[in-house]
Every structure is written in structure tokens, then in C-alpha cells.
Amino acid sequence: MKQLTVISGKGGTGKTTLTAAFASLAKNAIIADCDVDASDMHLILKPKVLEKEDYYGLEVARIDPELCIECGRCKEFCRYGAVSGNFKVDPYGCDGCAVCTVICPKGAVSMEKRISGQVFSSETRFGPMAHASLGIGEETSGKLVSAVRSNAKKLAEQYHKDLIIIDGPPGTGCSAISAITGADLVLVVSEPTVSGVHDLKRVLELTVHFVIPTVVCINKYDINEENTQLIENFCAKLGISVIGKLPYNDIVTKAMLQEKTLIEYVKSSKCLNESEFADQICQIWTRMEKILMNIQDKQKGTKTLEMKNF
């Protein structure tokens, strides 16, 4: 079973739009929405939830008023300011560090599990999907990404799928690390804006650090051809393939408004320009399938790359 993770240095590059298009082109895949802080794949794929499990993130401290002598030590030592003046713990402020359980002289504090979200196993018109929702203000999205990925693997085994397509989070935080760890191939979707170029560099530093085979797709390449060239030069220097360059096209918005993938939308379009755009995405997908086929399951890249001179 292979795992492809699609990430981006920043939000708004078209990562999820492309991932949803790939989901409609893949023949035997599981879809995993690991952009758990701002998941939106469900808006296009409309999953029908088959199973739902509670997700437990950080534990939360609870003070037993029967045992508490109001000495104030927990309030003094809590660096998150989560203990109130009347010695109650604010569950949204508590970071689950458990310091208060150690310093309480009366053993009045205990750590309790708290439900931080849900993990779903669903079906979509393109096959099974693993996804999740994270509660408002909840953290530990990296741990939740792991839970979604592990759910996706179970679904892949259950339904005999040979590929997991992961829509990863933007950025380089722990949820992005969690989404790329152990992936066979990472596709970074970039755009040629100043921040896009900067964030591409950061995200490639991450995939290079973890030695994961990586390719790049430049979306809206024609909005700034100078920066596009900069990205291409940078990738060439690192030996990373730019496997596609897509022009700006309002088909993305039109497809989204109809809650369709680009590939589905184009089937009912008579516009030549839109069909050509979809063809380019199909070509990118075909290239990625070939790369995935040539990657042995256990063979992650071994090349270290120089990132200093960008």
C-alpha cells in the first residue's frame, strides 16, 4: 500500500482542490482528510459517515473541592493560568501538563480524559474516506492526524485498496509532520507569490529533513512568471521535479460552487479552455501514479539536499 500526501507551505494554494481531483481520478484509493484544523474536503466529497469514534486529546485537570485546602500552590505553579481564584480549572486554559497533580499537597487534583473531537470512517462517490473533526479551541491536531491516518490504513486493508491519498495541512507544524511521516511521496502545491515562494522553501526543508521523495506542482503559475521561474530554479537545484504548472482558471471556483471536483465539473462543460485545464490535472495525476509505481514500499529517499543558498 502506498501513501501520497499533498501539502502546501501556506493555505489557499489549491491543495484540497487538487487532492479532490486526484481522488476522482484514482482507481483504487482511500481518501484521508488530514487537514484537521480546517478540513473542507467533505464539502466536495459529501461523505456518508459509517462509523464515528470519539477522539481524546489532552487530558484536563480537575480539582476535588472535598480534598482541596485552597493553599494556592496549583494556581501559583500553573504556567497557563488555568486555575481560577476559587480553585477551579478552566478546561480551555488547561494544557494537560499535570504539574498541579505533582505539587498539590493533598492529592486533590486528578487528570481526566476529555473528548477533543471525532474520527470518522465514511463512504464517498470515489471510495472510502477517513476524516475527523476537531472541537473548537482544541489542540493536538498532530495526534488527530495520526488517528485519521491509522483509520485510513484500516479502511485500505478492509477494502483492499492500494493507495491512500492524504490531504495534508498547510505549513510546517506538527500536524504537517504527522501527515508526511512515512508517506511514500509528497506533492507540494505551491503558488508564485512572495509568501508562496518563502513557504515552499520551508516546507521543502521539512520533506528533505525527513528524506521523503517530493515533487512540486506550481498552481496559478501565470500570475507571476518571474517567481515561477524562481521556484523552478530552486527545485532544479534540489533535484526535485516540478511535475506540473497550472495556469489561473476560474473553473476552480465554478466547480466548488457546484460542490464537484474539477474533473466532474469538466464533464458537463463545453468550454475548451476548461477541458484543457482538466487534461493538465489528469497528466499530473498520471505522472504521480508512475512515480508511485516506481517507489518501492520500503524505499524512502536517501538523498540529503542542500537548502542554504536559496
Ligand code: SF4
Ligand atoms: S494545590 Fe491542591 S490543595 Fe492547594 S489549592 Fe490546588 S488543589 Fe487545592
Ligand code: SF4
Ligand atoms: S494540568 Fe497543567 S495546565 Fe492544567 S491546570 Fe494543572 S498545571 Fe495548569
